[in-house]
Amino acid sequence: MTTILDFADFPLLDGVPVPPIFGGEGGQMGIVPAGDALATHTADGVDLNTIWAELVAGFDAWNQHRTDLTSLLSFRTVVPGEAVPQNISSPSFEQLTEFGVPNAAGVPSSALVLGYDFGDFGLRSAFTWQALRRMTAEQVYASINGIMHSDNRLVTGTILKRLFDPTQKVNAEGYMCRGLYNADGQYVPPHLGNEFDPDTTTHYWKSGATQLDSGDIEDALKAIRAKGYGVEATSQILILASQIESEHIQTFRQGEESRTGGPIAKQSFIPSKKAPAYLQPDNIVGEPIDGDFHGIECLGSYGPAWLVETAFIPAGYIAVVATGGPNSQNNVVGVREHPIESYRGLLAVPGNTAYPMTDSTYIRSFGVGVRQRGAAVAIQIGTGTTYTPPTITL
Numbered sequence: 001m002t003t004i005l006d007f008a009d010f011p012l013l014d015g016v017p018v019p020p021i022f023g024g025e026g027g028q029m030g031i032v033p034a035g036d037a038l039a040t041h042t043a044d045g046v047d048l049n050t051i052w053a054e055l056v057a058g059f060d061a062w063n064q065h066r067t068d069l070t071s072l073l074s075f076r077t078v079v080p081g082e083a084v085p086q087n088i089s090s091p092s093f094e095q096l097t098e099f100g101v102p103n104a105a106g107v108p109s110s111a112l113v114l115g116y117d118f119g120d121f122g123l124r125s126a127f128t129w130q131a132l133r134r135m136t137a138e139q140v141y142a143s144i145n146g147i148m149h150s151d152n153r154l155v156t157g158t159i160l161k162r163l164f165d166p167t168q169k170v171n172a173e174g175y176m177c178r179g180l181y182n183a184d185g186q187y188v189p190p191h192l193g194n195e196f197d198p199d200t201t202t203h204y205w206k207s208g209a210t211q212l213d214s215g216d217i218e219d220a221l222k223a224i225r226a227k228g229y230g231v232e233a234t235s236q237i238l239i240l241a242s243q244i245e246s247e248h249i250q251t252f253r254q255g256e257e258s259r260t261g262g263p264i265a266k267q268s269f270i271p272s273k274k275a276p277a278y279l280q281p282d283n284i285v286g287e288p289i290d291g292d293f294h295g296i297e298c299l300g301s302y303g304p305a306w307l308v309e310t311a312f313i314p315a316g317y318i319a320v321v322a323t324g325g326p327n328s329q330n331n332v333v334g335v336r337e338h339p340i341e342s343y344r345g346l347l348a349v350p351g352n353t354a355y356p357m358t359d360s361t362y363i364r365s366f367g368v369g370v371r372q373r374g375a376a377v378a379i380q381i382g383t384g385t386t387y388t389p390p391t392i393t394l
Contacts, residue, residue, distance in 0.1 A: 043133065044137060069296060073160075073163065073323065080175055081171070081175030116367050116369035118336050118367035123151075124360070127140075154394050157394040158366075164314075180204060180370055180376055185199055203376060213259045214263055217249070225237075228374075234325065237306070237322050267303040337365070349363060
């Protein structure tokens with residue numbers, strides 16, 4: 001027996017009739033098994049249609065609220081590759097003469113062609129109708145929250161993995177997806193008279209000691225600022241560190257060893273205004289930082305850099321990064337999304353049954369590539385000279 005559907009009775013979504021998504025009258029072609037018909041509400045009486053509608057709305061909010069940390073490291077794009085200027089500079093004006101013609105600004109000569117990879121990532125929920133019939137709404141939401149957490153880990157981990165890993169790859173369109181400068185021979189543009197050897201210039205460093213010291217931070221700041229990053233009023237340099245390295249950086253004091261037998265710190269770590277009250281024998285010259293940068297808590301400052309303690313950074317590594325703010329084109333990593341807007345962000349795809357939550361798939365389509373190769377320095381803490389990227393779980 002086949003049920004004839006009168007689509008005129010269904011609500012419209014973008015002009016398309018939409019039948020009920022959890023069964024219901026007229027929503028099922030053919031015979032609707034009695035067992036399936038029971039799975040319309042959770043054990044505590046919440047309509048599964050309501051949960052699904054709230055789930056989709058929640059994903060919309062989730063996609064709008066990108067993680068604060070990754071937004072400071074990344075710039076969203078939809079192209080597979082592009083020519084990206086590699087320093088923050090502009091051509092100079094000339095004094096005009098009566099008959100002279102000034103030079104044209106043209107395309108920045110410091111631009112490099114850089115690529116972004118792309119892939120589809122998915123995770124499936126596998127509720128059975130029996131499970132949904134017995135689960136409470138809180139249990140269903142808990143499972144979906146786990147999927148959102150996994151998506152957050154995927155996106156954040158992929159961006160950080162690109163930041164810390166110099167490995168190059170070619171995307172499907174033939175563009176080279178690169179990391180930071182890593183002595184690969186690619187042209188390193190000069191900046192304000194500073195010349196750089198492409199065969200030796202690298203922004204992946206081994207600290208050379210078992211403990212981080214002030215020299216590591218100071219050298220990273222010099223390397224970034226020498227290439228034109230972190231010097232503009234609209235930009236800020238951040239030190240991204242795990243709790244272990246963060247607590248050590250907070251002990252740096254000007255004129256004192258930053259580690260036993262190590263270099264003398266040129267600056268002092270100054271806690272932010274949001275830090276707990278503390279005693280200090282010397283007076284602070286100037287104002288401590290507020291302790292907030294676009295929603296990210298900053299514990300304090302070391303020279304021009306602000307310290308961000310985050311569990312996303314693996315122990316034994318730090319990153320010193322220049323950022324132009326959320327989704328700035330001057331940020332270090334490019335995040336490639338689908339050119340069609342409806343395919344961007346975390347998508348919820350209903351299952352091919354009358355009960356979409358029983359077999360729904362959650363999809364994230366994106367890729368990454370470093371677009372400002374000199375805007376960050378990744379440091380591995382340890383003896384020796386060979387840098388090894390961390391293992392970051394996605």
